Amino acid sequence: MKVLSMIQPWASLFVLREAQYETRSWSTKYRGPLAIHTSKKIDKAVCSHVAIQSLLLKHGYTIENLPTGMIIAICKLENCLKVTENKDTRAVLEDGRVVSGNDYFLGDYKVGGYVWEVQDMKMLETFIPAKGKLGLWELD
Numbered sequence: 001m002k003v004l005s006m007i008q009p010w011a012s013l014f015v016l017r018e019a020q021y022e023t024r025s026w027s028t029k030y031r032g033p034l035a036i037h038t039s040k041k042i043d044k045a046v047c048s049h050v051a052i053q054s055l056l057l058k059h060g061y062t063i064e065n066l067p068t069g070m071i072i073a074i075c076k077l078e079n080c081l082k083v084t085e086n087k088d089t090r091a092v093l094e095d096g097r098v099v100s101g102n103d104y105f106l107g108d109y110k111v112g113g114y115v116w117e118v119q120d121m122k123m124l125e126t127f128i129p130a131k132g133k134l135g136l137w138e139l140d
Helices: 010-015 050-057 101-105
Strands: 002-008 021-024 032-042 070-086 090-093 098-100 114-129 136-138
Touching: 002 010, 010 032, 010 050, 010 070, 010 114, 098 101
Parallel strands: 002 032
Antiparallel strands: 002 136, 021 114, 032 070, 070 090, 070 114, 090 098
16 A cells, blocks of 8 residues: 655644645655555644644644554545645635635645645554655555
């Protein structure tokens, strides 16, 4: 199975569906099953933001109990769309879709970047320890 490593708290916010999209500077032609892995790194500056703390607390998470170095969920990668416009509070994707609100706040919508769209996100009951890698990688 293909795996995508993400820094915390972004990984948990994505898996918990506080963010519907994952933003990346790169695209992939891959479509299909995808596991979400949390890197060992936690962005402490982001975790100190009141809005981020509130979103995490809603699900029982704080900076102290965010899972790291684990595969925490599986989903299906459906689409990878280019960001064509950024209007400071909303972005426009190549298919004309407008991204705003929390989705915009929780992503990096630089023009020319990519939005990964997934379906069927399922958090695992038991997380799987794993060492992450850059890019999409294969779970052994």
